[in-house]
Amino acid sequence: MNKKTLFVMCAAVAGLCGCQSSKVRISGRFVGSEARTIYLEEVSPLRQTIVDSTMLSDDGNYRFQLKEVSGMPSLYNVIYNGEYIPLLLAGGDRVEVNAVGSLVRNYTVKGSEESELLRRFYQAFVIGAQRLDEIAQQFAAAENASEERQQELMKQYTDEYFRIRREQLRFIVENPASLAAVYALYQRLPGDVYLFNGDSDVVYYRQVAEAVEQKYPESPYVQSLLSEVARMDARIDLSSKITEMSYPDLEMTDMFGKKIRLSSLAGKVILLDFWSAELGTSNALNADLKEIYARYADKGFEVYQVAIDTSKPLWITSVQEQQLPWASVTDLRGRASSSLALYNVQQLPANFLIDRDGSIVAKNLYGKSLESKLAELIR
16 A cells, blocks of 8 residues: 555545544734734633734734634634634634724624624624613713713613613524623623623523533533523522512612611601612602602611612712612612512612511512502501
């Protein structure tokens, strides 16, 4: 058997075995910035590590080459001029990433189907998140603006938030077996708020976990997803055990930095109210509640109002402008607030009425319905 025949046979066997190169090459051209250094970062479920760096050539070209890369797609970031481009790379990939001007807004990817899927999600998400940040900054600067202008900005913020969520949810549902969907589930909005973190979102985590486990059973991201699903299931189970005979205690901070416990109001009739200054949908309800509070406060009625917000200036401004007279508190974690899970709150606004004995006797009462129940409890 000659050497040529042996080589052909070995190549055929390698093909039948599904063997492939463990090397990855990333190259391309970035134009439009004075920065010269470009970094490559590996991202695992537990840590992020810079694995290589290089300098752009005079005409903006660069190249990375990795060895011994798993055939299972893993997450990497190309970092340039303070901006990140996420890539999902597997052994054998030859990827080309180019950009002109704004890196994140304009980059293109060739040579990796998973990375191209990720680009579709990531660019739309970043543009939306930047828009949210711009609106929040406008609101903070509009301290002396009319209430109409502030309401307009709140509505813009709310509309943009739900637009982003709808678009990204559509992406996840359409691509559940892609690791790009895993990446999408864990993205955060300005203020460090997860886009998908409510208990009702567990269905999407489970859908992606099952699809990815089937496609990439050995992926380290699968175990992280399954653990997250287990945690969310446990949280839902715990919150479902809240009975009409007791309530979980909360301890949150008011605008002056003072920590206030819900249980500090024990012995009174308490309205535990969840709202959001950022959503701007509770101002009319707060106005009605102020009138009810004025009539019943000296008879043993108290309000413990939890703001599901992430912007402290926005929350404080809203409390001060509305002159809310009760305990107004927050943990500034937005939708990631543990209080939502404890009380199984799925949407805002929401409230729970607690009698003098500490029993939850009613939920989501407003206006005349709330006042009627208070008249029954406070005699």
